[in-house]
Structure formats: C-alpha cells, structure tokens
Amino acid sequence: MTKIRLDTRDAIIEAAFLLFAEQPTASLGDLAKRAGVGRATLHRHFPGRPELMRALAKIAMEELDQAVKEATADAETFEEGFRLAMHASVAMASRQWFLAHQGVDADEEVGAIYQASLKELREDIDKAKDEGFFDRSIPTAWIAEVHENLTFAAWSLVRSGEATPKQAADLAWHTFSQGLKGPNR
C-alpha cells in the first residue's frame, strides 16, 4: 500500500536545496515547478513554508552529519580525517549551504546544532594544530571559515560543469592543506 510517494518527496527536497541556493526568494510555486510537482502536492508533503524550511534544515543536518561521520569513521590521522571530511562536505554541499545560509532562520534548534558542529570542527582544528598540521599563528576561526568556504567554492565549480565532485574536492583539499600548512609538513 503506497502512501506518499517517496520519489515525490525526494524530488521536492532535492529541488528545494538547489533552487533556494540559486534563488532564496523563490516562491513555493517556483519550487513545485522545479520539482515537477503540483503545488497542492507540495502542501500535502509540507503544510507550509516554515514547515518545509524546518524539514529541510533537519534533513540537511542529518545527512551532512551522517556523511561526514561515515567518511571519517576510519581515519587514523587528522590529515586523513580532514581530507575525507572535505570530500564528504563537497558531496553534501547543497545541504551545508542551506544550513549556513537559512539554517538558523528555518529552525532555531537545528541552527544551534549546526553551530555546535562548527565548534567541534574548531576543536579538531586545535588538536591538529598540536600535531603541527596547521600553522599555529593562523586563527582557528579562520581555518574553519576556509574549510566551509572552500567547500562552497568546490560546489560552485561542480555546478558550473568545470569539474567532477571528486576533482573539485581534491582541489579544495589541496588548497586547504597547502594554504594553512603547519611546521610538520
């Protein structure tokens, strides 16, 4: 017995991440069109705009978190961990973009969780500093910013068709690791 078609829901979600990244002011009608779905159907899945945004924030957080955790599960060094996290982040860049730019607005709780994950990142950066992976004279906050924004840069490159996700992630990793290099490298 088929309840709500998962295909439809997924199509809406995927279209939403891409559309709202391109046009944050897009209407629900625009979204329905982009998802190839009727406007009424959109409301069957998500009662209203706030609920949709909250759901997107939650989904984005879960998927991003899981992707990074899975990717870095068997990393033995901070270097390997950051490299794998970068690849996972690029693959989930649409989610991270949403969280960074609509997250707090959409759902305060998810926004707080995202902030907490950024804090974790900064703690890992500090530990990596201890191992000489990052230059101590470079502020941790800057390294975190670079990590996030190079992810977006890679995503942009992918969307423009000038690189595959893997190629873009490799470039991001190269720039990240070389651009913030510490004494032990």
Next chain:
Amino acid sequence: MTKIRLDTRDAIIEAAFLLFAEQPTASLGDLAKRAGVGRATLHRHFPGRPELMRALAKIAMEELDQAVKEATADAETFEEGFRLAMHASVAMASRQWFLAHQGVDADEEVGAIYQASLKELREDIDKAKDEGFFDRSIPTAWIAEVHENLTFAAWSLVRSGEATPKQAADLAWHTFSQGLKGPNR
C-alpha cells in the same frame, strides 16, 4: 536647498547590502526598519523592489570595480596586484556578495559586466601562471573560485568580530598565495 538627503540614501544602500546578505527574503519593511527610515521614504528613493535591486547591483559593481582598480593601479607584479586586489575585495565584500548572489537576478546587464570582470580575473590568473606564481596543474577556474570564496570567508570572519578587515584580508591572502603556489615561490 536640500534635496533628497544623501545620508538617508546611503543608509538604505548600506543596510540593504548587509540585510539582504543575512536574509535574502527580507521585505522592504524590514529594510526600512534596518535602515532607520520610513517605508514611504524608501519608495521615494527607489520606486520599487526591482528598481532598488537594480540600483544596488549597479552601485555594487561600480564601487567594487573602482576599489580594485584604485588598489591595484600601481602594482608592479602580479603577486602584488593579487594581494592588493584581495584587500580591496574584502573591504567591498558586501558588494561582491550581492553581485555574486543577486547580481544577475537584479540586473541582467550588470550581471553580464560582473561575469566579464570574472573573465578578466581568469585572464590575469593565466598570466600569473606564466610567471610561475600559480601552479599550472591547478585549473584557472578553481583559482578564481578560491579568490572569490576566500573573500567571503574573510568577510564572515570580520562580521563575527573575530578579526579586523585588514587581519582577515591578510589571512585570506596567505591562504590564497600558499594554497595555490607555483614553482617560482
């Protein structure tokens, strides 16, 4: 005889760049409040939302272009040129953000000009590659993306209060130059 107060107009423009960067869906009422002006006054300066966005796009393009041109006027090497351009870009980051994320939408013509300026940037990057400043194996498109996104990273750091514009720009420059380093450095 005082015509339209430039103070008011400038307050609106400045508030608009900051507000629309934080909340792209903000209403004109929100903008008026943020700028500390009445909603009617906003309409006296800019007839409607599309006109406001067009004006912002035009202003952003002019100010960014002039700032970069002035800063790099007496640069003798590509290295110095890129470094000065980075500082100028960070100072004008709110303008660059608007152009990158609302520019085409706001005004097709300005959008085209912005794209042209990015093309110029890529040409300069290619020339700098010839001098060994950038690694030849790194795609020019990636270097351009990094330039833009490190600017945003620096702006973010400034807004969070964790660095002054100068400090942030220095960090961005360091990461940019080290992260994309060519054989001659």
Next chain:
DNA sequence: TCGTCATGAGACACATATGTCTCGTATGGT
C-alpha cells in the same frame, strides 16, 4: 523669522504568495 521640502507615520488599494478545497486521473497493490 519664514518658507521650503525631505521625512515618518499611518491609512489605503493593489499585487502576489500562500493555503485549502474539489474533482478527475493514474498508479500500484490486492
């Protein structure tokens, strides 16, 4: 001091986006 004019506040009409509903259709499970 006086007059001009930009402004803020608020009322108003209008446009667009949002949310609900109905109905006919198609799809998938039984």
Next chain:
DNA sequence: ACCATACGAGACATATGTGTCTCATGACGA
C-alpha cells in the same frame, strides 16, 4: 479487474508584501 490513494489542475479565500497617498513635523536655507 477492482479498489485505494497519491497525484495534477485549477478554483477559491486569505495573508503578506508592495506601492500610493495624505498629513503633520522638523530641519535647513533664505
């Protein structure tokens, strides 16, 4: 083949944002 139900299309009411107008106020220059 039958039935349940998710769906698209479209009509409709409502909410929110947008744009216009009026009027009182205050600042500035003459």
